[in-house]
Amino acid sequence: MTDCLDDVLAHIDADLDKSIERLFRLVEIESISTDPDYAGACLQAAEWLADALDAIGFEAGVRRTPGHPMVVGRAPGGAGPHVLFYGHYDVQPVDPVDLWSSPPFQPKLVTAADGSKQIVGRGTADDKGQLMTFIEACRAWKAVTGSLPIPVTVLLEGEEESGGHNLAPFMEANKQELAADFAFICDTGMWDAKTPAVTTMLRGMVGEEITITAASRDLHSGMYGGAARNPIHVLVNVLDGLRDETGRVTLPGFYDGVGELPEAIKAQWESLGFDEAAFLGEVGLSIPAGEAGRSVIEKIWARPTCEVNGIWGGYSGKGFKTVIPSKANAKVSFRLVDQQDPEAIRESFRAYVRAKLPADCTVEFIGHGGSPGVRLPSDSPALVKTRDALTAEWGKPCVTIGAGGSIPVAGDFKKVLGLDALMVGFGLDDDRIHSPNEKYNLSSYHGGIRSWARILAALSEGSVK
Known part of the structure; x- marks a missing residue:
């Protein structure tokens, strides 16, 4: 026809x-x-x-x-x-x-x-x-x-x-x-x-919400500070360890199934004239983050990520309150590529968090979807x-x-x-x-x-x- x-x-x-x-x-x-x-x-x-x-x-x-x-x-x-x-x-x-x-x-x-x-x-x-x-x-x-x-x-x-x-x-x-x-x-x-x-x-995605609990109630930081575990400290330590100094995600098995771009596709992307400085400058940034040695366009289209989307705990209202909170919370998302398994990533993340917890803390997880x-x-x-x-x-x-x-x-x-x-x-x-x-x-x-x-x-x- x-x-x-x-x-x-x-x-x-x-x-x-x-x-x-x-x-x-x-x-x-x-x-x-x-x-x-x-x-x-x-x-x-x-x-x-x-x-x-x-x-x-x-x-x-x-x-x-x-x-x-x-x-x-x-x-x-x-x-x-x-x-x-x-x-x-x-x-x-x-x-x-x-x-x-x-x-x-x-x-x-x-x-x-x-x-x-x-x-x-x-x-x-x-x-x-x-x-x-x-x-x-x-x-x-x-x-x-x-x-x-x-x-x-x-x-x-x-x-x-x-x-x-x-x-x-x-x-x-x-x-x-x-x-x-x-x-x-x-x-x-x-x-x-x-x-x-x-x-x-x-890119696919895995979303996770975590709640770390230390003491059974919020504590006065004058009475307990220095002796009682602060779950915000624990949470920050957990989140900080998710990526190394080169921007790579540290979870065991995270890069299983992640391949490199074919050279022809990489060359085509390089020919597009993508302006990295303008892309970041539009949102007030100037220094690319993420995996070292990768172009910005490769990072946002073809590489997996780990991002902290939200973090909260303790007192955040007006004024000041000297409290050691009982709980600390975060929302974390992973963008996935190629053959990464969403459920394997989820389980690796949860195992990593549990391994980083002190013995007197507990953690709860809420999954927020997963797609390859x-x-x-x-x-x-x-x-x-x-x-x-x-x-x-x-x-x-x-x-x-x-x-x-x-x-x-x-x-x-x-x-x-x-x-x-x-x-x-x-x-x-x-x-x-x-x-x-x-x-x-x-x-x-x-x-x-x-x-x-x-x-x-x-x-x-x-x-x-």
Whole structure:
């Protein structure tokens, strides 16, 4: 079907105004998943999307969960790989609403100071605009040829912004229906406004909360100071020993499964022109931390970390109170890469803490989730074809990048469905997701639709399994 691609792209261009109108209708639905008052709006968004998929020939429906519903749509296609496309229709709350330049659920097209056109409204970039690029590409293929180049299943979630607790159980219960050769996730971005990217690395995470208890009650530091154990001292000693002087994490087995970057990927990252000084300078810093001998971009995309996210204990109110606290607390997180095992990291951390405790102290742990890192093989045929399609659309070589944060669905696809996931999105760093005046560049939306049309065509050529 690649001989029809030019006609499909021409249709996308001619239909752009109507595509924008359809996005506006979706953005107008106040699908805030974190607030129970908006449960009806979340259902409305799911129904709108199911109807949109049904209108272009998908067998689509709204699937109830204990929380907000899923949308599943399936469409046959040519003799290529079967892909599973994921996006989410729920959005973040809009507070503080007084900082919005226009009502957040009344989307509009504006011209920025640099002359670029921007679609402004809550969810335009995260993730309604992104998922609509794919749906609109499918719409164009259907309009021009009557079918899709390859078989497609669409899975749209309504709880990504509120924890996604029902996604993995839903996938587990619907494995057969969601079966595919690989997955696409659209909740990512480009390297810059003119350079497309495929995100192939995501860091996983382990979160731990610890409480160290010494005395049975808070103590007067004049009466007990120097004789009684201070759990804050113990806690600080524990935390200080988690990394050595070179920035490496000291937990036994922590680096098991951590590989080095392929030289080709390292060279590509070096060519991106990432400004380390500007990156740190923007937040008032100037000296890179972490593992010695590693670039900043390597540290945030491809290396594991150990960070203390919070620490408290004793008296922290106004004035002064001479107290030796009974308890001291901290929250610690680990970002994971490659084949690190989240549960092995958790157990290693807990064993390390217990080994550092004096005999008259105790510790309690609370786990806060765990997910593995994701790395797609750089020579994956699907990745190669996707990169080539993006390069053809944007006129600049597509880059393969990592992401410092976590997208749990990528791990769920691998763990539950056995699928590798390519992360292709068209968001930009300045899209203000989760903030007032969220926007999605018109070039991202238009170019995204055209990009997906090209990707679907490219995947229909030869084997990518």
